[in-house]
Amino acid sequence: MQWSTLAATAVGTVLGVLATLVADHVRWRRDRSERDRDTLRAAFTEYLTALSTAKDAFSRAETSPERIGKGHVAIAEHGVYAARQQLELVAQRVIFDSAGRATLSVLDFHDAVAAGHATNSPEYVNAWRSARQTRAALIEEMRKVLQRS
Numbered sequence: 001m002q003w004s005t006l007a008a009t010a011v012g013t014v015l016g017v018l019a020t021l022v023a024d025h026v027r028w029r030r031d032r033s034e035r036d037r038d039t040l041r042a043a044f045t046e047y048l049t050a051l052s053t054a055k056d057a058f059s060r061a062e063t064s065p066e067r068i069g070k071g072h073v074a075i076a077e078h079g080v081y082a083a084r085q086q087l088e089l090v091a092q093r094v095i096f097d098s099a100g101r102a103t104l105s106v107l108d109f110h111d112a113v114a115a116g117h118a119t120n121s122p123e124y125v126n127a128w129r130s131a132r133q134t135r136a137a138l139i140e141e142m143r144k145v146l147q148r149s
Helices: 003-059 071-077 079-090 093-114 124-148
Strands: none
Touching: 003 071, 003 079, 003 093, 003 124, 071 079, 071 093, 079 093, 093 124
């Protein structure tokens, strides 16, 4: 048997094994990236749902001057803080910071409603608009992160 045949067979085997390992590694990275994106998407959806539920509930709430400044209790009842803590674990800092701004804007909206401002008053409209704009900015940041990952 010739040495060149054995060497070619050995080199071919090594190259085949290396190609398989590289392909497996690429597949593993792609699968991991997809799982990470799914995890982020689920956390984003949970937070946005909780935030929207709280804002919708606040828009239907009755005036209650003693509730002004106590929106953090009401917002916790809708799971916003729990969903935000989950974001802190899985999302980038920019998302967590934007979520904090969105939470604060919904708290400001709560206070405008609790203070008894009419739906056409400047205070109510400004609080509602601010909550909508911070939520839109957060969603844009979330989309960017999902596209990159």
